[in-house]
Amino acid sequence: MDFKNSDTVTGPRKEDHLPHTAQAAVKIVIVGGFGVGKTTMVGSVSEIKPLTTEETMTQAGVGVDDDYGSESKTATTVAMDFGRISITDQLVLYLFGTPGQERFWFLWNGLFEGALGAVVLIDTRRLEVSFDVMGRLEERGVPFIVAVNSFPDAPRYPVEELRTALDLSEDIPIVDCDARRRASSRDTLMTLMRFLHSLAMSGALR
Numbered sequence: 597m598d599f600k601n602s603d604t605v606t607g608p609r610k611e612d613h614l615p616h617t618a619q620a621a622v623k624i625v626i627v628g629g630f631g632v633g634k635t636t637m638v639g640s641v642s643e644i645k646p647l648t649t650e651e652t653m654t655q656a657g658v659g660v661d662d663d664y665g666s667e668s669k670t671a672t673t674v675a676m677d678f679g680r681i682s683i684t685d686q687l688v689l690y691l692f693g694t695p696g697q698e699r700f701w702f703l704w705n706g707l708f709e710g711a712l713g714a715v716v717l718i719d720t721r722r723l724e725v726s727f728d729v730m731g732r733l734e735e736r737g738v739p740f741i742v743a744v745n746s747f748p749d750a751p752r753y754p755v756e757e758l759r760t761a762l763d764l765s766e767d768i769p770i771v772d773c774d775a776r777r778r779a780s781s782r783d784t785l786m787t788l789m790r791f792l793h794s795l796a797m798s799g800a801l802r
Protein backbone atom coordinates (compact mmCIF):
# COMPACT_ATOMS: atom_id res chain seq x y z
CA MET A 597 0.00 0.00 0.00
CA ASP A 598 1.18 3.48 -0.76
CA PHE A 599 1.53 5.65 2.35
CA LYS A 600 2.94 8.61 0.46
CA ASN A 601 0.18 10.89 1.77
CA SER A 602 0.45 9.83 5.36
CA ASP A 603 2.28 13.04 6.24
CA THR A 604 -1.01 14.85 5.81
CA VAL A 605 -2.33 12.97 8.82
CA THR A 606 -0.90 14.81 11.80
CA GLY A 607 -1.25 14.23 15.52
CA PRO A 608 -3.41 16.48 17.70
CA ARG A 609 -2.37 20.11 17.52
CA LYS A 610 -1.59 21.94 20.75
CA GLU A 611 -4.80 23.98 20.49
CA ASP A 612 -6.78 20.77 20.12
CA HIS A 613 -5.99 19.62 23.63
CA LEU A 614 -8.73 20.01 26.20
CA PRO A 615 -7.90 22.57 28.86
CA HIS A 616 -6.77 20.68 31.98
CA THR A 617 -9.45 22.54 33.96
CA ALA A 618 -12.26 20.91 31.95
CA GLN A 619 -14.59 18.99 34.24
CA ALA A 620 -17.69 18.36 32.19
CA ALA A 621 -18.18 17.65 28.52
CA VAL A 622 -21.64 17.62 27.04
CA LYS A 623 -22.96 16.67 23.65
CA ILE A 624 -25.07 19.17 21.75
CA VAL A 625 -26.58 18.59 18.33
CA ILE A 626 -27.15 21.27 15.70
CA VAL A 627 -30.01 20.20 13.47
CA GLY A 628 -32.26 21.54 10.76
CA GLY A 629 -33.15 21.03 7.14
CA PHE A 630 -30.81 21.17 4.21
CA GLY A 631 -28.88 24.44 3.82
CA VAL A 632 -30.04 26.12 7.03
CA GLY A 633 -26.47 26.75 8.20
CA LYS A 634 -25.47 23.80 10.39
CA THR A 635 -22.00 23.37 8.92
CA THR A 636 -21.53 27.15 9.01
CA MET A 637 -22.45 27.32 12.71
CA VAL A 638 -20.21 24.46 13.81
CA GLY A 639 -17.40 25.97 11.74
CA SER A 640 -17.79 29.50 13.08
CA VAL A 641 -17.94 28.55 16.73
CA SER A 642 -15.56 25.61 17.02
CA GLU A 643 -12.23 26.15 18.68
CA ILE A 644 -10.82 23.07 17.04
CA LYS A 645 -10.66 22.67 13.30
CA PRO A 646 -14.15 21.38 12.62
CA LEU A 647 -14.48 18.00 11.09
CA THR A 648 -16.92 18.15 8.24
CA THR A 649 -17.96 15.32 6.06
CA GLU A 650 -19.14 16.94 2.88
CA GLU A 651 -19.88 15.25 -0.38
CA THR A 652 -20.55 17.08 -3.59
CA MET A 653 -24.24 16.81 -4.35
CA THR A 654 -24.78 13.98 -6.71
CA GLN A 655 -27.58 12.96 -8.98
CA ALA A 656 -28.84 10.84 -6.10
CA GLY A 657 -29.85 13.99 -4.32
CA VAL A 658 -31.42 15.76 -7.27
CA GLY A 659 -35.14 16.02 -6.89
CA VAL A 660 -34.89 14.34 -3.50
CA ASP A 661 -33.31 17.10 -1.45
CA ASP A 662 -35.40 20.20 -1.22
CA ASP A 663 -32.82 22.80 -2.07
CA TYR A 664 -34.93 25.88 -2.61
CA GLY A 665 -33.24 28.85 -1.03
CA SER A 666 -29.82 27.29 -1.14
CA GLU A 667 -29.32 27.37 -4.87
CA SER A 668 -25.67 28.32 -4.64
CA LYS A 669 -24.83 25.41 -2.41
CA THR A 670 -22.68 22.86 -4.19
CA ALA A 671 -22.03 20.46 -1.35
CA THR A 672 -24.23 18.96 1.29
CA THR A 673 -23.23 17.24 4.47
CA VAL A 674 -24.05 13.61 4.27
CA ALA A 675 -22.59 12.48 7.54
CA MET A 676 -22.06 15.20 10.10
CA ASP A 677 -20.07 18.12 11.36
CA PHE A 678 -18.11 17.94 14.55
CA GLY A 679 -16.63 20.75 16.63
CA ARG A 680 -15.86 21.78 20.18
CA ILE A 681 -16.32 24.94 22.23
CA SER A 682 -15.34 25.66 25.83
CA ILE A 683 -18.11 27.64 27.48
CA THR A 684 -16.18 28.11 30.69
CA ASP A 685 -12.85 26.72 31.95
CA GLN A 686 -14.78 23.74 33.25
CA LEU A 687 -17.49 23.17 30.67
CA VAL A 688 -16.86 21.92 27.17
CA LEU A 689 -19.51 21.40 24.51
CA TYR A 690 -19.06 18.88 21.75
CA LEU A 691 -21.08 19.91 18.74
CA PHE A 692 -22.56 17.50 16.23
CA GLY A 693 -24.11 18.97 13.11
CA THR A 694 -26.63 16.46 11.92
CA PRO A 695 -28.22 16.22 8.48
CA GLY A 696 -31.91 16.92 8.27
CA GLN A 697 -32.59 15.25 4.95
CA GLU A 698 -35.01 12.42 5.10
CA ARG A 699 -32.70 9.98 3.39
CA PHE A 700 -30.12 10.36 6.18
CA TRP A 701 -32.46 9.78 9.09
CA PHE A 702 -30.97 6.35 9.63
CA LEU A 703 -27.94 8.17 11.06
CA TRP A 704 -29.95 9.91 13.73
CA ASN A 705 -30.39 7.30 16.41
CA GLY A 706 -26.73 7.20 17.25
CA LEU A 707 -26.26 10.92 16.86
CA PHE A 708 -28.97 11.78 19.36
CA GLU A 709 -27.75 9.26 21.89
CA GLY A 710 -26.56 11.08 24.98
CA ALA A 711 -27.29 14.53 23.58
CA LEU A 712 -28.13 17.01 26.34
CA GLY A 713 -29.90 19.38 23.99
CA ALA A 714 -30.22 20.67 20.45
CA VAL A 715 -30.26 23.85 18.42
CA VAL A 716 -32.77 23.69 15.58
CA LEU A 717 -31.70 26.11 12.87
CA ILE A 718 -34.45 27.48 10.68
CA ASP A 719 -34.60 29.47 7.47
CA THR A 720 -37.81 31.51 7.39
CA ARG A 721 -38.07 30.98 3.61
CA ARG A 722 -38.44 27.25 4.20
CA LEU A 723 -39.84 26.66 7.65
CA GLU A 724 -41.20 23.29 6.67
CA VAL A 725 -37.74 21.75 6.21
CA SER A 726 -37.26 21.91 9.96
CA PHE A 727 -40.68 20.60 11.04
CA ASP A 728 -39.73 16.93 11.00
CA VAL A 729 -36.54 17.58 12.87
CA MET A 730 -38.47 19.13 15.74
CA GLY A 731 -40.92 16.25 15.81
CA ARG A 732 -38.09 13.79 16.08
CA LEU A 733 -36.43 15.67 18.91
CA GLU A 734 -39.73 15.72 20.78
CA GLU A 735 -40.17 11.98 20.22
CA ARG A 736 -36.76 11.32 21.68
CA GLY A 737 -37.16 13.78 24.55
CA VAL A 738 -34.18 15.92 23.52
CA PRO A 739 -34.82 19.53 24.63
CA PHE A 740 -34.16 22.16 21.98
CA ILE A 741 -34.21 25.85 21.21
CA VAL A 742 -34.90 27.36 17.79
CA ALA A 743 -32.41 29.69 16.11
CA VAL A 744 -33.57 31.75 13.14
CA ASN A 745 -30.60 32.00 10.79
CA SER A 746 -30.47 35.40 9.14
CA PHE A 747 -30.43 34.96 5.40
CA PRO A 748 -30.59 38.38 3.72
CA ASP A 749 -33.72 37.88 1.61
CA ALA A 750 -35.57 35.79 4.18
CA PRO A 751 -38.81 37.24 5.51
CA ARG A 752 -38.75 38.33 9.13
CA TYR A 753 -41.62 37.39 11.42
CA PRO A 754 -42.41 38.38 14.99
CA VAL A 755 -41.34 35.66 17.41
CA GLU A 756 -44.90 34.87 18.45
CA GLU A 757 -45.92 34.36 14.84
CA LEU A 758 -43.04 31.92 14.38
CA ARG A 759 -43.99 30.15 17.58
CA THR A 760 -47.48 29.60 16.24
CA ALA A 761 -46.26 28.55 12.78
CA LEU A 762 -43.84 26.06 14.32
CA ASP A 763 -46.36 24.97 16.95
CA LEU A 764 -43.89 25.47 19.78
CA SER A 765 -44.81 25.80 23.42
CA GLU A 766 -44.29 29.07 25.29
CA ASP A 767 -41.17 27.99 27.11
CA ILE A 768 -39.05 27.10 24.07
CA PRO A 769 -36.64 29.96 23.33
CA ILE A 770 -36.60 31.33 19.77
CA VAL A 771 -33.55 33.46 18.97
CA ASP A 772 -32.10 35.23 15.96
CA CYS A 773 -28.64 34.22 14.89
CA ASP A 774 -26.09 34.67 12.18
CA ALA A 775 -24.41 31.31 11.90
CA ARG A 776 -21.44 32.89 10.14
CA ARG A 777 -20.54 34.91 13.23
CA ARG A 778 -18.79 33.24 16.10
CA ALA A 779 -20.27 35.58 18.73
CA SER A 780 -23.78 35.03 17.46
CA SER A 781 -23.39 31.26 17.30
CA ARG A 782 -21.90 31.28 20.79
CA ASP A 783 -24.82 33.36 22.12
CA THR A 784 -27.19 30.82 20.63
CA LEU A 785 -25.40 27.99 22.43
CA MET A 786 -25.47 30.00 25.66
CA THR A 787 -29.25 30.40 25.29
CA LEU A 788 -29.53 26.63 24.91
CA MET A 789 -27.38 26.07 28.01
CA ARG A 790 -29.48 28.50 30.05
CA PHE A 791 -32.63 26.76 28.85
CA LEU A 792 -31.23 23.34 29.80
CA HIS A 793 -30.23 24.74 33.16
CA SER A 794 -33.73 26.08 33.78
CA LEU A 795 -35.24 22.72 32.80
CA ALA A 796 -32.88 20.93 35.17
CA MET A 797 -33.75 23.35 37.98
CA SER A 798 -37.47 22.81 37.44
CA GLY A 799 -37.03 19.05 37.36
CA ALA A 800 -38.31 18.86 33.79
CA LEU A 801 -35.29 17.03 32.37
CA ARG A 802 -35.73 13.30 31.97
Ligand SMILES: Nc1nc2c(ncn2[C@@H]2O[C@H](COP(=O)(O)OP(=O)(O)O)[C@@H](O)[C@H]2O)c(=O)[nH]1
Pocket residue numbers: 628629630631632633634635636637666668669672673745746747748773774775776
Ligand atom coordinates in the same frame (compact mmCIF):
# COMPACT_ATOMS: atom_id res chain seq x y z
N1 LIG B 1 -26.43 35.15 4.65
C1 LIG B 1 -26.18 34.07 5.38
N2 LIG B 1 -25.77 32.95 4.76
C2 LIG B 1 -25.54 31.88 5.52
C3 LIG B 1 -25.71 31.87 6.92
N3 LIG B 1 -25.44 30.64 7.40
C4 LIG B 1 -25.11 29.89 6.33
N4 LIG B 1 -25.13 30.61 5.19
C5 LIG B 1 -24.86 30.13 3.83
O1 LIG B 1 -25.89 29.21 3.49
C6 LIG B 1 -25.39 28.09 2.81
C7 LIG B 1 -25.74 26.80 3.54
O2 LIG B 1 -25.07 26.73 4.76
P1 LIG B 1 -24.52 25.34 5.37
O3 LIG B 1 -23.86 25.68 6.66
O4 LIG B 1 -23.70 24.59 4.37
O5 LIG B 1 -25.89 24.57 5.61
P2 LIG B 1 -26.16 23.10 6.17
O6 LIG B 1 -26.66 22.28 5.03
O7 LIG B 1 -27.22 23.27 7.21
O8 LIG B 1 -24.89 22.57 6.76
C8 LIG B 1 -23.88 28.30 2.70
O9 LIG B 1 -23.62 28.82 1.42
C9 LIG B 1 -23.58 29.32 3.78
O10 LIG B 1 -22.49 30.13 3.45
C10 LIG B 1 -26.14 33.10 7.54
O11 LIG B 1 -26.31 33.21 8.75
N5 LIG B 1 -26.36 34.16 6.72
Ligand SMILES: [Mg+2]
Pocket residue numbers: 634635636672673693
Ligand atom coordinates in the same frame (compact mmCIF):
# COMPACT_ATOMS: atom_id res chain seq x y z
MG1 LIG C 1 -23.87 20.97 6.25
